[in-house]
C-alpha cells in the first residue's frame with residue numbers, strides 16, 4: 001500500500017478559462033492531518049474538490065493512494081464532507097437516513113434494514129454525539145448538529161481518508177468541540193484528514209501541518225502558522241474579513257521554496 005494518500009503534480013484548475021489553481025504540487029502522507037487555510041476565494045474548496053476529481057483539471061495530475069484518479073476505485077476508503085449544505089432540504093429525511101446514505105458504497109443487498117447496517121449507522125452517529133437523534137428529522141436540528149450529521153455520513157462507511165470542506169463554518173461551540181473530538185480520534189487511529197478551515201480554532205492541537213493558499217498558490221507549507229493580530233485574541237469575534245488581501249488573514253506566512261513572495265503576501 002502506498003504511504004501517500006494524495007499527490008497533486010502541477011494541478012491547475014480553471015473556471016471560465018480563469019485560472020483558480022496555478023499548478024499545485026502537494027503530497028499528503030497517509031495518516032497526516034493537513035489543514036488547508038487561506039482567504040476567501042483563494043482556492044481551498046477547489047483544491048479539495050480536485051483531490052477527489054470533483055472539478056476537471058486544466059493540466060497536471062492527481063493520485064489517490066498511489067493510483068491516478070481515473071484508475072482509483074476504492075472510494076469506500078474516502079469520506080467527503082462537502083461545504084455546508086442544507087442536508088435536510090425540503091425532504092423530511094431522518095438523521096438515520098442521511099447517515100445511512102453514506103454506506104451505499106459498502107452495503108449489501110437488503111442493507112438498510114439489516115441489524116449490522118443499523119449498528120454501523122449508530123456507531124457513526126455516536127462518534128459525533130448524536131446517537132439519540134437518529135429518528136429525528138434533519139431539518140429539526142441546529143446548523144451545527146446538521147454539520148455533525150454530514151460528518152457522521154462520511155464516517156458511516158468507515159473510511160480511512162477524509163476530506164472535509166469547512167466543517168466548522170457556522171457551527172456552534174458544542175458542535176465544534178464534538179467535531180474536534182472526532183477529528184482527534186480519527187487522527188489517533190491513523191486516518192488521513194485534509195480539512196479546509198478559516199482558522200485552526202479547536203482543531204489546533206490536532207493539526208501538525210498546514211498549507212495556506214493565496215490566489216491559487218501555496219504560500220505556506222509547514223507547521224501551523226501562529227495567529228497574530230486580532231486573530232490571536234482569545235475568543236476573538238472572527239468575522240472572516242478574508243475577502244481582502246491574504247495579509248489580512250492574520251496568518252504570518254513563511255517563505256516557501258520556489259514561491260510565495262511573488263504573491264505579495266507580506
Ligand SMILES: Nc1ncnc2c1ncn2[C@@H]1O[C@H](COP(=O)(O)OP(=O)(O)OP(=O)(O)O)[C@@H](O)[C@H]1O
Nearest residue numbers: 015016020038039040041042043044045046047213
Ligand atoms: N463553479 C465555479 N464557477 C466559477 N468560478 C468559481 C466556481 N467555484 C469557485 N469559483 C471561483 O474560484 C475561486 C476559488 O473559489 P474556492 O471556492 O475554491 O475558494 P475558497 O478558498 O474555498 O473560498 P471560500 O473560503 O469563500 O469558500 C473564487 O474566485 C471563486 O469565485
